[in-house]
Amino acid sequence: MHTVIVLGSPRKKGNSEVLVRAIAKGLESTGGSVEYIRLNSLSLRPCQGCGGCDKTGACVIKDDMTDIYSQVDRADRLIVTTPIYFYTVSAQLKIFMDRMQAFWARKYNLKVKYREGEGRKGYLVATAATTGERIFECAELPVRYALDAMGFDYGQPLLVKGVDARGEVIKAEEPLQKAIVFGEQIGAGRL
Numbered sequence: 198m199h200t201v202i203v204l205g206s207p208r209k210k211g212n213s214e215v216l217v218r219a220i221a222k223g224l225e226s227t228g229g230s231v232e233y234i235r236l237n238s239l240s241l242r243p244c245q246g247c248g249g250c251d252k253t254g255a256c257v258i259k260d261d262m263t264d265i266y267s268q269v270d271r272a273d274r275l276i277v278t279t280p281i282y283f284y285t286v287s288a289q290l291k292i293f294m295d296r297m298q299a300f301w302a303r304k305y306n307l308k309v310k311y312r313e314g315e316g317r318k319g320y321l322v323a324t325a326a327t328t329g330e331r332i333f334e335c336a337e338l339p340v341r342y343a344l345d346a347m348g349f350d351y352g353q354p355l356l357v358k359g360v361d362a363r364g365e366v367i368k369a370e371e372p373l374q375k376a377i378v379f380g381e382q383i384g385a386g387r388l
C-alpha cells in the first residue's frame with residue numbers, strides 16, 4: 198500500500214508534521230511505503246478559475262502541481278495535514294485543494310471512473326492551538342470534498358488541539374502513540 202502525505206504547514210517539524218511522521222512510522226511497520234509532498238517548498242499558483250480543465254480534466258497551469266497530480270493518482274491512501282489557520286486550512290493546503298478542480302472536472306464533467314472501486318481512502322491530520330469544540334469544523338468539510346474529487350473516501354481524521362509551539366506535540370505521549378496506532382491501522386486496512 199502506497200501512501201502520499203501532503204504537508205500543509207509552512208513550519209518544518211511542526212506539530213502536524215510530527216504527528217504524520219508518527220503515522221508514517223506505523224504505516225511502514227505494516228510494510229507500506231510513504232512519500233511526502235511539502236507544499237511550502239513548491240511553486241504553486243492558485244487556481245485561476247479559467248475553466249481550462251472543464252473539458253479536459255487537466256490543469257492548464259504548468260508548475261509543480263504537474264508532478265503532484267501524478268503522485269496523487271498513484272496513491273492508495275492520501276493523508277493531508279494542516280495547522281488550523283483562522284479556523285480553517287493553511288493557504289498552502291487551500292491552493293493544493295483548489296487546483297484539484299481539474300480532478301473534480303475529470304470525475305464529474307468527464308465522468309472518468311479513475312481507480313473507482315479500489316477503496317482508496319483519504320485522511321485529514323490537523324493541529325490547533327486552542328481547544329474549542331468546533332475548532333476543526335471548517336477544515337473538515339473542504340478536505341472531505343477535495344478528497345472526493347481526487348477519488349478518495351473520507352476516512353477517520355486525526356485531530357489534535359491545544360498544541361501551539363513548533364513540534365511541542367512530540368512531548369505529548371498520548372497523541373503520538375495514537376498516531377502510530379492510526380498508521381498501523383491504515384496499513385492493516387482497518388481504518
Ligand SMILES: Cc1cc2nc3c(=O)[nH]c(=O)nc-3n(C[C@H](O)[C@H](O)[C@H](O)COP(=O)(O)O)c2cc1C
Pocket residue numbers: 206207208210211212213214279280281282283284285324325326327328332360361362363364
Ligand atoms: C496565521 C495563523 C493562524 C492561526 N489560527 C489559529 C486558529 O484560528 N485557531 C487555533 O486554535 N490556532 C491557530 N493557530 C495556531 C496553529 O494552528 C497551531 O500552532 C498549530 O499547532 C500549528 O501546527 P504546525 O506546527 O503543524 O504548523 C494559528 C497560527 C497561525 C500562524
